[in-house]
Amino acid sequence: MTTNPTVFTFADSTDLILEIPSTTLSNLESQFSHPYSRYQAYLNELCLNAVLPWLQEDFSLQAKLWPSSASLASFWELVNGTAVIVDATRFILVPSENIDHSELRVPQEWVDLPTWAGDYYLAVEVAADAGYVKVWGYCTHAQLKNQGKYDAGDRTYCLDEHDIVNDMSVLAVARDLCPDEVTQAAIIPVPTLPQEQAQNLITRLSNPEIINPRLAIPFQLWGGLIEHGGWRQSLYERRLRLPEQRSALQWLRTGVSQIAEAVGWERLNLQLSAASARSVEGRQPKIILSRRLTIAGQLYELLITPQGEPDTPFWRFELRNATVGAAIPGGFKLRLLTEDLQPFPNNEDIATTAVEQLYVEVALEAGEGIVWEIEPLPENYDREIIKF
Structure with missing residues (x-):
């Protein structure tokens, strides 16, 4: 522009x-x-x-x-x-x-x-x-x-x-x-919605015949729903009758959806090195999901990689500096939350000093969703839910 x-x-x-x-x-x-x-x-x-x-x-x-x-x-x-x-x-x-x-x-x-x-x-x-x-x-x-x-x-x-x-x-x-002018009055936060209630509201309001969904339910419920970027996006996509746009399993099988591509996600095939493969015949490309992020003026990569055996899989979320050999500064945090933004054991990795990577590994039930957060906040960050 x-x-x-x-x-x-x-x-x-x-x-x-x-x-x-x-x-x-x-x-x-x-x-x-x-x-x-x-x-x-x-x-x-x-x-x-x-x-x-x-x-x-x-x-x-x-x-x-x-x-x-x-x-x-x-x-x-x-x-x-x-x-x-x-x-x-x-x-x-x-x-x-x-x-x-x-x-x-x-x-x-x-x-x-x-x-x-x-x-x-x-x-x-x-x-x-x-x-x-x-x-x-x-x-x-x-x-x-x-x-x-x-x-x-x-x-x-x-x-x-x-x-x-x-x-x-x-x-x-x-x-x-007057650069220090007080422009904002105090705001009382809206309550966080339980996940089941949020999903019920999304199902109800996804009917496109509801022309103005913002007036269809009390504001405390409405505000709690759409202030969550992942739920706002989900409601929007459901109103358009779109299939699930943020399924990590689907991305790995058939490619990243157009909506996910628009925010920077991509599917990468990484050939395993001979040292990491048992034999040349057994060498297989490893498929991962990657998103480029700009944080404090530098480029980083958020990677999602399937781990473990097919019958007992788990997932690794990893943050790396996009520049080869560059570190993640001390003070950075990588955090995973449930769909309704609740923490769970071992859901966070913190760089107390400069490190090569931050990562969190998590086992998930089929259909579960995860919200990722990074501190400092990436540019253009909008909370999203990745389904598994």
């Missing part, structure tokens, strides 16, 4: 009007379960394509999507809005076709889920036919919580135009002059 956005000046001098680039939109037809979510995604993509280059130009070239472009469809299927990270600051883009700027309406998920909440919320009018978007104001998370009104009907926080900063030039000045 290019920077140097086109900025129009034919409106009020405080308006920020950005041209929608003539880039080809994604194939939205096959990525969403219903015309409602498809159109929601269309508006969000137009908004993002116009506003992200402006953020990169005016704030930081490193401005990037959260968590990643590969995750956007699973967000837009369920909730309006997009998160962009600028250095350590999170902007939430809230698009609408409404030309009435009397209020900003922000979905509750972007306000009340700790891992989703932003620092600044940008009100964006999308004029698709005219080829531009108007960023007509912004507010902080603290303003939404302290001055906004909660509308239980559509689960949004509504802030009156009089409480919104309409001059977008003020935003850059405020960030420069």
Whole structure:
């Protein structure tokens, strides 16, 4: 995506009007379960394509999507809005076709889920036919919580135009002059859902006839479900009637699914060396699963390898530096959790000093899922569930 956005000046001098680039939109037809979510995604993509280059130009070239472009469809299927990270600051883009700027309406998920909440919320009018978007104001998370009104009907926080900063030039000045401004109010975390309850909710909400699943169950349940990246992805894929996309066994047999490839997974065939094989005739290629990760500016590899005998298999999760001969710094952690994020014995390996590798081995029942975590957090990390 290019920077140097086109900025129009034919409106009020405080308006920020950005041209929608003539880039080809994604194939939205096959990525969403219903015309409602498809159109929601269309508006969000137009908004993002116009506003992200402006953020990169005016704030930081490193401005990037959260968590990643590969995750956007699973967000837009369920909730309006997009998160962009600028250095350590999170902007939430809230698009609408409404030309009435009397209020900003922000979905509750972007306000009340700790891992989703932003620092600044940008009100964006999308004029698709005219080829531009108007960023007509912004507010902080603290303003939404302290001055906004909660509308239980559509689960949004509504802030009156009089409480919104309409001059977008003020935003850059405020960030420069007040870098320590408290932008976020306190958030009470939603409860963690038991796995069985989460699976029941996914089964229920996967029916694409439920046009707006975010309003179909109480927010405490809904928030606990979709704040978990693995469950959010699972709900999205089930609504599209896709087969299981993250089965390690299936990846080893027939190749990595397209969705898994999009986030970086690949299937590798490694020929065993003569020293590790009993004979030339017995030498067999070893199949492993690999994902490249960027952590603190360096490339690493997360490997999943089947171990043991066919009748008593177990699995090895291993983290290595992608540079041959380079180590993993002290302080790094590799951790495995159950689907509902519970620890278990020997589920973590910690580098107390620089080491060649970190690994955790685990035996799993058929159909069990594992969530992997690494500290420090990899770039574009979105929690996922690998099935076995």
